[in-house]
Amino acid sequence: MRILITGSPGTGKTSVSKLLAKELDLELINVKKIALGIKNKKSEVDVRKLKKIILTKIKKKKRFIIENHLLCEFRLPVNFIFVLRCRPDILRRRLIKRKYSNKKVEENVLAEMLDYCTQNVVNNYKLKPVEIETSKKRSTQIVKKIISVINGKTTGDKVDYSKYLINYARKGI
Numbered sequence: 001m002r003i004l005i006t007g008s009p010g011t012g013k014t015s016v017s018k019l020l021a022k023e024l025d026l027e028l029i030n031v032k033k034i035a036l037g038i039k040n041k042k043s044e045v046d047v048r049k050l051k052k053i054i055l056t057k058i059k060k061k062k063r064f065i066i067e068n069h070l071l072c073e074f075r076l077p078v079n080f081i082f083v084l085r086c087r088p089d090i091l092r093r094r095l096i097k098r099k100y101s102n103k104k105v106e107e108n109v110l111a112e113m114l115d116y117c118t119q120n121v122v123n124n125y126k127l128k129p130v131e132i133e134t135s136k137k138r139s140t141q142i143v144k145k146i147i148s149v150i151n152g153k154t155t156g157d158k159v160d161y162s163k164y165l166i167n168y169a170r171k172g173i
């Protein structure tokens with residue numbers, strides 16, 4: 001079983017993936033480490049290079065979890081794609097706490113309001129993404145939900161944060 005977890009920065013991918021990997025006894029592939037090694041001078045990651053390295057790494061692996069926000073940018077051969085979603089106001093608080101610059105916080109919050117990751121998965125993958133609403137949930141609850149989806153006992157969540165865009169537009173951020 002190959003599970004991919006993506007979503008905007010700060011939505012809880014790493015926290016959830018670590019728990020899920022333990023629960024399902026799957027290897028957790030560290031994409032952040034690979035991405036760090038291929039950053040250019042502007043601190044951007046070459047996603048084509050990243051895809052190539054990941055494809056080589058997973059070629060012979062059948063059971064793993066792979067997580068990163070960049071995984072929505074290109075297609076990987078997996079069985080499940082989960083997009084973790086988090087309410088923009090909650091996400092903003094988390095990113096501020098992380099000492100992100102104001103610009104970076106707002107960029108990421110806007111991306112979450114616009115379903116950026118989900119839309120990218122829809123465009124880049126043949127497999128349909130399963131969205132998981134994580135706001136106000138503990139990582140353990142989120143893991144339980146993901147396992148239920150994998151077992152076919154439940155479906156993903158319907159997420160719509162478009163109403164947050166109104167305030168966003170009014171403030172003129």
Ligand SMILES: Nc1ncnc2c1ncn2[C@@H]1O[C@H](COP(=O)(O)OP(=O)(O)OP(=O)(O)O)[C@@H](O)[C@H]1O
Binds near residue numbers: 008
């Ligand atoms: N379910 C949750 N409830 C409350 N806080 C959470 C939850 N999950 C994660 N967090 C907190 O949010 C922050 C981001 O979590 P995490 O590092 O798991 O996100 P991420 O999606 O992996 O981010 P990145 O894309 O930057 O790696 C951390 O400070 C973490 O403690």
Ligand SMILES: [Mg+2]
Binds near residue numbers: 013014015
């Ligand atoms: Mg992470």
